[in-house]
Amino acid sequence: MAAPEGLFVLEGRPTAQLIADQLREQIVQGTFRPGQQINESAVAAQFRTSRGPLREALQRLCQEGLLISHRNRGVFVLELSTADIKEIYAVREAVELAASDTLMDAGQDQINDTCLGLKEIIRDMAKHVAVSDWQAIARLDMQFHTSFVAGTGNTRLIRIYETLAAESRMCILSLEVAYPRLDVLVQEHQNLLDLLEAKDRNGLQQAVKRHLQKAVEDLTVTRQDDEIIA
Amino acid sequence: MAAPEGLFVLEGRPTAQLIADQLREQIVQGTFRPGQQINESAVAAQFRTSRGPLREALQRLCQEGLLISHRNRGVFVLELSTADIKEIYAVREAVELAASDTLMDAGQDQINDTCLGLKEIIRDMAKHVAVSDWQAIARLDMQFHTSFVAGTGNTRLIRIYETLAAESRMCILSLEVAYPRLDVLVQEHQNLLDLLEAKDRNGLQQAVKRHLQKAVEDLTVTRQDDEIIA
Protein backbone atom coordinates (compact mmCIF):
# COMPACT_ATOMS: atom_id res chain seq x y z
CA MET A 1 0.00 0.00 0.00
CA ALA A 2 1.22 3.48 -0.77
CA ALA A 3 2.42 5.62 2.10
CA PRO A 4 -0.06 8.16 3.44
CA GLU A 5 0.64 11.62 2.10
CA GLY A 6 0.73 13.61 5.33
CA LEU A 7 3.67 12.05 7.12
CA PHE A 8 5.80 11.68 4.06
CA VAL A 9 9.15 12.53 5.57
CA LEU A 10 8.12 13.57 9.08
CA GLU A 11 10.72 16.25 9.72
CA GLY A 12 13.34 14.35 7.80
CA ARG A 13 15.45 17.44 7.29
CA PRO A 14 17.62 19.01 9.96
CA THR A 15 15.71 21.30 12.27
CA ALA A 16 18.10 24.21 11.85
CA GLN A 17 17.41 24.25 8.13
CA LEU A 18 13.67 24.40 8.65
CA ILE A 19 14.15 27.37 10.95
CA ALA A 20 16.59 28.98 8.53
CA ASP A 21 14.12 28.62 5.66
CA GLN A 22 11.33 30.27 7.64
CA LEU A 23 13.60 33.05 8.87
CA ARG A 24 14.86 33.70 5.37
CA GLU A 25 11.32 34.04 4.14
CA GLN A 26 10.51 36.47 6.95
CA ILE A 27 13.60 38.50 6.16
CA VAL A 28 13.01 38.80 2.43
CA GLN A 29 9.38 39.63 3.14
CA GLY A 30 10.43 42.43 5.43
CA THR A 31 9.14 41.07 8.76
CA PHE A 32 12.65 41.78 9.99
CA ARG A 33 13.83 45.16 8.79
CA PRO A 34 17.37 45.81 7.53
CA GLY A 35 19.66 46.77 10.39
CA GLN A 36 17.38 45.19 12.96
CA GLN A 37 18.96 42.93 15.55
CA ILE A 38 17.80 39.35 15.84
CA ASN A 39 17.41 38.45 19.49
CA GLU A 40 18.28 34.79 19.90
CA SER A 41 16.19 34.11 22.98
CA ALA A 42 13.12 35.86 21.65
CA VAL A 43 13.18 34.22 18.23
CA ALA A 44 14.01 30.83 19.73
CA ALA A 45 10.91 31.11 21.90
CA GLN A 46 8.89 32.12 18.84
CA PHE A 47 9.93 28.88 17.13
CA ARG A 48 9.32 26.82 20.27
CA THR A 49 12.90 25.65 20.32
CA SER A 50 16.05 26.47 22.25
CA ARG A 51 18.90 28.76 21.32
CA GLY A 52 21.12 26.00 20.01
CA PRO A 53 19.27 25.12 16.83
CA LEU A 54 18.34 28.74 16.32
CA ARG A 55 21.98 29.81 16.48
CA GLU A 56 22.77 27.24 13.81
CA ALA A 57 20.05 28.67 11.61
CA LEU A 58 21.31 32.20 12.17
CA GLN A 59 24.84 31.21 11.34
CA ARG A 60 23.61 29.61 8.16
CA LEU A 61 21.93 32.83 7.13
CA CYS A 62 25.06 34.75 8.06
CA GLN A 63 27.05 32.68 5.66
CA GLU A 64 24.43 33.24 2.98
CA GLY A 65 24.94 36.94 3.55
CA LEU A 66 21.44 37.89 4.64
CA LEU A 67 22.54 38.45 8.22
CA ILE A 68 25.74 39.90 9.55
CA SER A 69 27.26 38.86 12.85
CA HIS A 70 29.13 41.17 15.20
CA ARG A 71 31.05 39.26 17.81
CA ASN A 72 29.52 39.53 21.28
CA ARG A 73 26.87 41.86 19.93
CA GLY A 74 24.64 39.63 17.92
CA VAL A 75 23.39 39.21 14.38
CA PHE A 76 21.66 41.92 12.38
CA VAL A 77 19.71 41.98 9.16
CA LEU A 78 21.95 43.11 6.32
CA GLU A 79 21.71 46.71 5.16
CA LEU A 80 22.19 46.90 1.44
CA SER A 81 24.12 49.74 -0.14
CA THR A 82 24.06 50.43 -3.85
CA ALA A 83 27.55 48.94 -3.96
CA ASP A 84 26.01 45.72 -2.67
CA ILE A 85 23.31 45.87 -5.32
CA LYS A 86 25.92 46.21 -8.04
CA GLU A 87 27.86 43.29 -6.62
CA ILE A 88 24.83 41.07 -6.40
CA TYR A 89 23.71 41.76 -9.92
CA ALA A 90 27.22 41.37 -11.31
CA VAL A 91 27.36 37.87 -9.85
CA ARG A 92 23.84 37.13 -11.06
CA GLU A 93 24.91 38.12 -14.56
CA ALA A 94 27.88 35.79 -14.36
CA VAL A 95 25.73 32.89 -13.19
CA GLU A 96 22.88 33.45 -15.62
CA LEU A 97 25.20 33.83 -18.60
CA ALA A 98 26.88 30.59 -17.67
CA ALA A 99 23.49 28.97 -17.25
CA SER A 100 22.43 30.18 -20.70
CA ASP A 101 25.54 28.73 -22.24
CA THR A 102 25.12 25.41 -20.46
CA LEU A 103 21.48 25.13 -21.43
CA MET A 104 22.23 25.86 -25.07
CA ASP A 105 24.69 22.99 -25.12
CA ALA A 106 22.31 20.69 -23.27
CA GLY A 107 19.84 18.24 -24.76
CA GLN A 108 16.53 19.37 -26.17
CA ASP A 109 14.66 17.48 -23.44
CA GLN A 110 16.41 19.47 -20.77
CA ILE A 111 15.54 22.73 -22.51
CA ASN A 112 11.93 21.68 -22.94
CA ASP A 113 11.57 20.75 -19.28
CA THR A 114 13.01 24.08 -18.25
CA CYS A 115 10.75 26.04 -20.56
CA LEU A 116 7.73 24.18 -19.24
CA GLY A 117 8.47 25.33 -15.71
CA LEU A 118 9.19 28.87 -16.83
CA LYS A 119 5.91 29.11 -18.75
CA GLU A 120 4.03 28.09 -15.63
CA ILE A 121 5.72 30.85 -13.63
CA ILE A 122 4.97 33.48 -16.27
CA ARG A 123 1.32 32.44 -16.22
CA ASP A 124 1.29 32.97 -12.46
CA MET A 125 2.96 36.35 -12.86
CA ALA A 126 0.31 37.44 -15.33
CA LYS A 127 -2.39 36.58 -12.82
CA HIS A 128 -0.82 38.70 -10.11
CA VAL A 129 -0.21 41.60 -12.47
CA ALA A 130 -3.97 41.87 -12.81
CA VAL A 131 -4.26 42.78 -9.14
CA SER A 132 -0.90 44.62 -8.90
CA ASP A 133 0.36 42.30 -6.17
CA TRP A 134 4.00 43.23 -6.63
CA GLN A 135 5.04 41.36 -3.51
CA ALA A 136 3.99 38.16 -5.25
CA ILE A 137 5.48 39.38 -8.52
CA ALA A 138 8.84 39.89 -6.85
CA ARG A 139 8.70 36.33 -5.55
CA LEU A 140 7.79 34.93 -8.95
CA ASP A 141 10.42 37.10 -10.62
CA MET A 142 13.14 35.43 -8.59
CA GLN A 143 11.45 32.06 -8.98
CA PHE A 144 11.69 32.47 -12.74
CA HIS A 145 15.39 33.16 -12.66
CA THR A 146 16.05 30.42 -10.14
CA SER A 147 14.20 27.90 -12.30
CA PHE A 148 16.17 29.09 -15.27
CA VAL A 149 19.46 28.38 -13.49
CA ALA A 150 18.07 25.17 -12.05
CA GLY A 151 17.57 24.01 -15.64
CA THR A 152 21.31 23.46 -15.90
CA GLY A 153 21.17 20.78 -13.21
CA ASN A 154 24.38 22.13 -11.70
CA THR A 155 23.66 21.86 -7.99
CA ARG A 156 26.46 24.20 -6.97
CA LEU A 157 25.36 26.86 -9.42
CA ILE A 158 21.82 26.49 -8.13
CA ARG A 159 22.83 26.84 -4.50
CA ILE A 160 24.83 29.94 -5.26
CA TYR A 161 21.95 31.46 -7.17
CA GLU A 162 19.44 30.80 -4.44
CA THR A 163 21.31 33.03 -2.04
CA LEU A 164 21.62 35.68 -4.74
CA ALA A 165 17.88 35.45 -5.29
CA ALA A 166 17.23 36.02 -1.60
CA GLU A 167 19.49 39.05 -1.58
CA SER A 168 17.81 40.38 -4.71
CA ARG A 169 14.43 40.10 -3.05
CA MET A 170 15.80 42.19 -0.21
CA CYS A 171 16.87 44.83 -2.71
CA ILE A 172 13.43 44.89 -4.27
CA LEU A 173 11.76 44.87 -0.89
CA SER A 174 13.41 48.12 0.12
CA LEU A 175 12.45 49.82 -3.11
CA GLU A 176 8.93 48.88 -3.98
CA VAL A 177 8.19 52.21 -5.57
CA ALA A 178 11.07 51.78 -7.98
CA TYR A 179 9.80 48.46 -9.26
CA PRO A 180 9.14 48.88 -12.96
CA ARG A 181 5.77 48.67 -14.57
CA LEU A 182 4.57 45.16 -13.92
CA ASP A 183 3.30 44.35 -17.41
CA VAL A 184 6.68 45.34 -18.86
CA LEU A 185 8.35 43.00 -16.42
CA VAL A 186 6.26 40.05 -17.52
CA GLN A 187 7.02 40.88 -21.12
CA GLU A 188 10.76 40.87 -20.44
CA HIS A 189 10.61 37.44 -18.92
CA GLN A 190 8.48 36.17 -21.77
CA ASN A 191 11.15 37.49 -24.08
CA LEU A 192 13.86 35.54 -22.26
CA LEU A 193 11.75 32.41 -22.50
CA ASP A 194 11.17 32.91 -26.22
CA LEU A 195 14.88 33.31 -26.89
CA LEU A 196 15.62 30.16 -24.92
CA GLU A 197 13.05 28.20 -26.88
CA ALA A 198 14.45 29.55 -30.12
CA LYS A 199 17.93 28.52 -28.97
CA ASP A 200 19.18 31.98 -29.88
CA ARG A 201 22.37 31.84 -27.84
CA ASN A 202 23.61 35.31 -28.58
CA GLY A 203 20.21 36.94 -28.35
CA LEU A 204 19.55 35.30 -25.01
CA GLN A 205 22.87 36.41 -23.55
CA GLN A 206 22.32 39.98 -24.64
CA ALA A 207 18.77 39.92 -23.28
CA VAL A 208 19.94 38.60 -19.92
CA LYS A 209 22.55 41.34 -19.69
CA ARG A 210 20.03 44.03 -20.56
CA HIS A 211 17.45 42.62 -18.17
CA LEU A 212 19.85 42.68 -15.23
CA GLN A 213 21.45 46.03 -16.07
CA LYS A 214 18.01 47.56 -16.26
CA ALA A 215 17.21 46.14 -12.83
CA VAL A 216 20.35 47.67 -11.35
CA GLU A 217 19.42 51.04 -12.83
CA ASP A 218 15.94 50.84 -11.36
CA LEU A 219 17.31 49.88 -7.97
CA THR A 220 20.10 52.45 -7.75
CA VAL A 221 18.49 55.48 -9.35
CA THR A 222 18.77 58.75 -7.37
CA ARG A 223 21.04 57.18 -4.76
CA GLN A 224 24.64 57.81 -3.81
CA ASP A 225 27.10 54.99 -4.12
CA ASP A 226 27.60 54.23 -0.45
CA GLU A 227 24.18 55.23 0.78
CA ILE A 228 22.33 52.67 2.84
CA ILE A 229 18.85 51.70 1.87
CA ALA A 230 16.37 52.42 4.64
CA MET B 1 52.32 54.95 20.27
CA ALA B 2 51.65 52.11 17.88
CA ALA B 3 49.92 49.02 19.20
CA PRO B 4 52.16 46.02 19.95
CA GLU B 5 52.06 43.53 17.10
CA GLY B 6 51.25 40.34 18.99
CA LEU B 7 47.86 41.11 20.50
CA PHE B 8 46.60 43.00 17.49
CA VAL B 9 43.00 41.85 17.57
CA LEU B 10 43.10 39.32 20.39
CA GLU B 11 40.76 36.69 19.00
CA GLY B 12 38.54 39.32 17.48
CA ARG B 13 36.95 36.87 15.08
CA PRO B 14 34.29 34.37 16.06
CA THR B 15 35.70 31.15 17.48
CA ALA B 16 33.67 28.94 15.18
CA GLN B 17 35.30 30.57 12.20
CA LEU B 18 38.78 29.95 13.52
CA ILE B 19 37.92 26.29 13.99
CA ALA B 20 36.31 26.14 10.56
CA ASP B 21 39.40 27.62 8.92
CA GLN B 22 41.68 25.07 10.55
CA LEU B 23 39.37 22.18 9.75
CA ARG B 24 39.08 23.29 6.15
CA GLU B 25 42.83 23.35 5.84
CA GLN B 26 43.05 19.85 7.32
CA ILE B 27 40.41 18.59 4.92
CA VAL B 28 41.94 20.01 1.77
CA GLN B 29 45.32 18.74 2.90
CA GLY B 30 43.93 15.27 3.33
CA THR B 31 44.24 14.87 7.11
CA PHE B 32 40.59 13.89 6.95
CA ARG B 33 39.97 11.49 4.07
CA PRO B 34 36.91 11.70 1.80
CA GLY B 35 34.05 9.66 3.23
CA GLN B 36 35.48 9.77 6.72
CA GLN B 37 33.14 10.70 9.54
CA ILE B 38 33.94 13.68 11.75
CA ASN B 39 33.30 12.78 15.36
CA GLU B 40 32.10 15.89 17.16
CA SER B 41 33.29 14.99 20.64
CA ALA B 42 36.70 13.82 19.50
CA VAL B 43 37.43 16.84 17.31
CA ALA B 44 36.03 19.22 19.92
CA ALA B 45 38.47 17.79 22.45
CA GLN B 46 41.27 18.16 19.89
CA PHE B 47 40.50 21.87 19.64
CA ARG B 48 40.12 22.21 23.43
CA THR B 49 36.59 23.45 23.08
CA SER B 50 33.11 22.05 23.54
CA ARG B 51 30.77 20.62 20.96
CA GLY B 52 28.78 23.83 20.57
CA PRO B 53 31.35 25.93 18.71
CA LEU B 54 32.58 22.89 16.85
CA ARG B 55 29.10 22.11 15.58
CA GLU B 56 28.86 25.64 14.25
CA ALA B 57 32.15 25.21 12.45
CA LEU B 58 31.02 21.90 10.98
CA GLN B 59 27.77 23.38 9.81
CA ARG B 60 29.67 26.17 8.15
CA LEU B 61 31.77 23.67 6.23
CA CYS B 62 28.64 21.73 5.34
CA GLN B 63 27.19 24.80 3.73
CA GLU B 64 30.43 25.36 1.88
CA GLY B 65 30.03 21.86 0.53
CA LEU B 66 33.21 20.33 1.94
CA LEU B 67 31.26 18.23 4.44
CA ILE B 68 27.94 16.52 4.08
CA SER B 69 25.56 16.03 6.98
CA HIS B 70 23.32 13.00 7.43
CA ARG B 71 20.66 13.63 10.02
CA ASN B 72 21.25 11.77 13.27
CA ARG B 73 24.31 10.13 11.78
CA GLY B 74 26.83 12.90 11.61
CA VAL B 75 28.92 14.78 9.11
CA PHE B 76 31.28 13.19 6.61
CA VAL B 77 33.99 14.51 4.34
CA LEU B 78 32.61 14.93 0.84
CA GLU B 79 33.38 12.26 -1.74
CA LEU B 80 33.84 13.83 -5.14
CA SER B 81 32.53 12.15 -8.26
CA THR B 82 33.55 13.23 -11.73
CA ALA B 83 30.12 14.82 -12.00
CA ASP B 84 31.11 17.01 -9.04
CA ILE B 85 34.38 17.92 -10.71
CA LYS B 86 32.55 19.01 -13.85
CA GLU B 87 30.13 21.07 -11.76
CA ILE B 88 32.88 22.77 -9.81
CA TYR B 89 34.89 23.68 -12.87
CA ALA B 90 31.81 24.88 -14.73
CA VAL B 91 31.11 27.33 -11.94
CA ARG B 92 34.75 28.31 -11.75
CA GLU B 93 34.66 29.10 -15.45
CA ALA B 94 31.60 31.26 -14.96
CA VAL B 95 33.21 33.17 -12.11
CA GLU B 96 36.59 33.62 -13.75
CA LEU B 97 35.12 34.77 -17.04
CA ALA B 98 33.07 37.33 -15.18
CA ALA B 99 36.15 38.37 -13.24
CA SER B 100 38.08 38.79 -16.48
CA ASP B 101 35.38 40.99 -17.91
CA THR B 102 35.14 43.09 -14.77
CA LEU B 103 38.90 43.55 -14.57
CA MET B 104 39.10 44.61 -18.20
CA ASP B 105 36.56 47.34 -17.55
CA ALA B 106 38.27 48.40 -14.33
CA GLY B 107 40.88 51.09 -13.87
CA GLN B 108 44.51 50.53 -14.77
CA ASP B 109 45.51 50.83 -11.10
CA GLN B 110 43.28 47.95 -10.16
CA ILE B 111 44.76 45.80 -12.92
CA ASN B 112 48.29 46.72 -11.91
CA ASP B 113 47.66 45.83 -8.27
CA THR B 114 46.21 42.50 -9.26
CA CYS B 115 49.10 41.68 -11.57
CA LEU B 116 51.58 42.53 -8.85
CA GLY B 117 50.07 39.96 -6.53
CA LEU B 118 49.86 37.36 -9.29
CA LYS B 119 53.51 37.82 -10.22
CA GLU B 120 54.49 37.19 -6.63
CA ILE B 121 52.53 33.94 -6.62
CA ILE B 122 54.06 32.75 -9.87
CA ARG B 123 57.52 33.41 -8.45
CA ASP B 124 56.64 31.23 -5.46
CA MET B 125 55.32 28.53 -7.77
CA ALA B 126 58.56 28.50 -9.72
CA LYS B 127 60.50 27.96 -6.51
CA HIS B 128 58.42 24.93 -5.54
CA VAL B 129 58.60 23.48 -9.05
CA ALA B 130 62.33 23.15 -8.55
CA VAL B 131 61.75 20.67 -5.73
CA SER B 132 58.56 19.14 -7.19
CA ASP B 133 56.52 20.04 -4.12
CA TRP B 134 53.17 19.64 -5.82
CA GLN B 135 51.28 19.97 -2.55
CA ALA B 136 52.55 23.53 -2.34
CA ILE B 137 51.99 24.02 -6.06
CA ALA B 138 48.36 23.02 -5.69
CA ARG B 139 47.95 25.58 -2.92
CA LEU B 140 49.61 28.31 -4.97
CA ASP B 141 47.61 27.31 -8.04
CA MET B 142 44.38 28.03 -6.21
CA GLN B 143 45.89 31.10 -4.60
CA PHE B 144 46.65 32.48 -8.06
CA HIS B 145 43.08 32.04 -9.22
CA THR B 146 41.65 33.36 -5.98
CA SER B 147 43.82 36.47 -6.21
CA PHE B 148 42.72 36.91 -9.80
CA VAL B 149 39.07 36.92 -8.77
CA ALA B 150 39.87 39.04 -5.72
CA GLY B 151 41.15 41.66 -8.14
CA THR B 152 37.57 42.50 -9.03
CA GLY B 153 36.88 43.66 -5.49
CA ASN B 154 33.48 41.97 -5.61
CA THR B 155 33.23 40.47 -2.11
CA ARG B 156 30.42 38.10 -3.04
CA LEU B 157 32.26 36.78 -6.05
CA ILE B 158 35.35 36.29 -3.90
CA ARG B 159 33.47 34.40 -1.21
CA ILE B 160 31.93 32.12 -3.78
CA TYR B 161 35.26 31.47 -5.38
CA GLU B 162 36.98 30.66 -2.09
CA THR B 163 34.70 27.69 -1.53
CA LEU B 164 35.24 26.59 -5.13
CA ALA B 165 38.98 26.81 -4.56
CA ALA B 166 38.73 24.58 -1.50
CA GLU B 167 36.71 22.02 -3.45
CA SER B 168 39.21 22.16 -6.28
CA ARG B 169 42.05 21.45 -3.91
CA MET B 170 40.13 18.39 -2.76
CA CYS B 171 39.88 17.25 -6.37
CA ILE B 172 43.60 17.67 -6.88
CA LEU B 173 44.37 16.05 -3.55
CA SER B 174 42.71 12.82 -4.59
CA LEU B 175 44.54 12.71 -7.87
CA GLU B 176 48.11 13.72 -7.33
CA VAL B 177 49.40 11.48 -10.04
CA ALA B 178 47.18 13.14 -12.60
CA TYR B 179 48.53 16.59 -11.87
CA PRO B 180 50.10 17.85 -15.09
CA ARG B 181 53.75 18.54 -15.51
CA LEU B 182 54.57 21.30 -13.10
CA ASP B 183 56.58 23.51 -15.41
CA VAL B 184 53.76 23.52 -17.94
CA LEU B 185 51.39 24.58 -15.18
CA VAL B 186 53.52 27.57 -14.26
CA GLN B 187 53.72 28.52 -17.92
CA GLU B 188 49.95 28.46 -18.24
CA HIS B 189 49.51 30.81 -15.34
CA GLN B 190 52.20 33.10 -16.68
CA ASN B 191 50.28 33.16 -19.93
CA LEU B 192 47.09 34.21 -18.14
CA LEU B 193 49.00 36.98 -16.40
CA ASP B 194 50.52 38.19 -19.66
CA LEU B 195 47.12 38.37 -21.34
CA LEU B 196 45.72 40.31 -18.39
CA GLU B 197 48.57 42.80 -18.54
CA ALA B 198 48.12 43.16 -22.29
CA LYS B 199 44.40 43.77 -21.68
CA ASP B 200 43.63 41.19 -24.36
CA ARG B 201 40.04 40.58 -23.34
CA ASN B 202 39.22 37.92 -25.85
CA GLY B 203 42.54 36.15 -25.55
CA LEU B 204 42.25 36.04 -21.78
CA GLN B 205 38.75 34.61 -21.86
CA GLN B 206 39.76 31.90 -24.28
CA ALA B 207 42.86 31.10 -22.22
CA VAL B 208 40.81 30.81 -19.03
CA LYS B 209 38.39 28.45 -20.74
CA ARG B 210 41.20 26.28 -22.08
CA HIS B 211 43.02 26.28 -18.76
CA LEU B 212 39.98 25.04 -16.86
CA GLN B 213 38.85 22.56 -19.50
CA LYS B 214 42.32 21.08 -19.51
CA ALA B 215 42.16 20.72 -15.73
CA VAL B 216 38.84 18.87 -15.95
CA GLU B 217 40.30 16.51 -18.52
CA ASP B 218 43.29 15.80 -16.31
CA LEU B 219 41.06 15.17 -13.31
CA THR B 220 38.47 12.99 -14.99
CA VAL B 221 40.57 10.91 -17.34
CA THR B 222 40.03 7.14 -17.18
CA ARG B 223 37.07 7.49 -14.83
CA GLN B 224 33.38 6.74 -15.18
CA ASP B 225 30.91 9.54 -14.74
CA ASP B 226 29.49 8.55 -11.40
CA GLU B 227 32.55 6.89 -9.97
CA ILE B 228 33.68 8.10 -6.59
CA ILE B 229 37.24 9.19 -6.09
CA ALA B 230 38.95 7.15 -3.40
Added chain:
DNA sequence: AGAGTGTAGATTGTCAACAATAGGCGATGT
Protein backbone atom coordinates in the same frame (compact mmCIF):
# COMPACT_ATOMS: atom_id res chain seq x y z
C1' DA C 1 29.32 72.12 31.05
C1' DG C 2 32.04 68.44 29.28
C1' DA C 3 34.86 64.48 29.41
C1' DG C 4 35.88 60.42 31.50
C1' DT C 5 34.76 56.54 34.54
C1' DG C 6 32.17 53.05 36.92
C1' DT C 7 28.25 50.36 37.23
C1' DA C 8 24.02 47.90 35.64
C1' DG C 9 21.44 45.53 32.37
C1' DA C 10 20.94 42.82 28.53
C1' DT C 11 22.71 39.76 25.12
C1' DT C 12 25.70 36.59 23.28
C1' DG C 13 29.37 32.79 23.79
C1' DT C 14 30.31 28.48 25.99
C1' DC C 15 29.60 24.40 28.37
C1' DA C 16 28.06 19.89 30.23
C1' DA C 17 24.13 16.95 31.01
C1' DC C 18 20.03 14.80 28.98
C1' DA C 19 17.11 12.79 25.19
C1' DA C 20 16.51 10.73 20.75
C1' DT C 21 17.88 8.27 16.83
C1' DA C 22 20.29 5.06 13.64
C1' DG C 23 23.03 1.16 12.70
C1' DG C 24 25.22 -3.14 14.37
C1' DC C 25 24.97 -7.57 16.54
C1' DG C 26 23.23 -11.47 18.47
C1' DA C 27 19.30 -14.38 19.65
C1' DT C 28 15.37 -16.69 18.08
C1' DG C 29 12.21 -18.94 15.22
C1' DT C 30 11.12 -21.11 10.85
Added chain:
DNA sequence: ACATCGCCTATTGTTGACAATCTACACTCT
Protein backbone atom coordinates in the same frame (compact mmCIF):
# COMPACT_ATOMS: atom_id res chain seq x y z
C1' DA D 1 20.88 -21.89 6.88
C1' DC D 2 18.39 -17.81 6.52
C1' DA D 3 15.47 -14.15 7.71
C1' DT D 4 13.46 -11.42 11.30
C1' DC D 5 13.07 -9.31 15.59
C1' DG D 6 14.74 -6.87 19.47
C1' DC D 7 18.33 -4.98 22.27
C1' DC D 8 22.59 -2.21 22.70
C1' DT D 9 25.98 1.04 21.89
C1' DA D 10 27.77 4.97 19.85
C1' DT D 11 26.77 9.33 18.11
C1' DT D 12 24.14 13.17 17.29
C1' DG D 13 20.26 16.61 18.57
C1' DT D 14 18.53 19.50 22.20
C1' DT D 15 18.20 21.91 26.36
C1' DG D 16 19.00 25.03 30.25
C1' DA D 17 22.42 27.09 33.10
C1' DC D 18 26.68 29.70 33.56
C1' DA D 19 30.42 32.95 32.03
C1' DA D 20 32.10 36.69 29.24
C1' DT D 21 31.36 40.76 26.80
C1' DC D 22 29.34 44.97 25.08
C1' DT D 23 26.19 49.20 25.30
C1' DA D 24 23.93 52.62 27.83
C1' DC D 25 23.36 55.55 31.53
C1' DA D 26 24.32 58.00 35.52
C1' DC D 27 27.80 59.84 38.37
C1' DT D 28 32.02 62.28 39.43
C1' DC D 29 35.79 65.21 38.65
C1' DT D 30 38.01 68.98 36.28
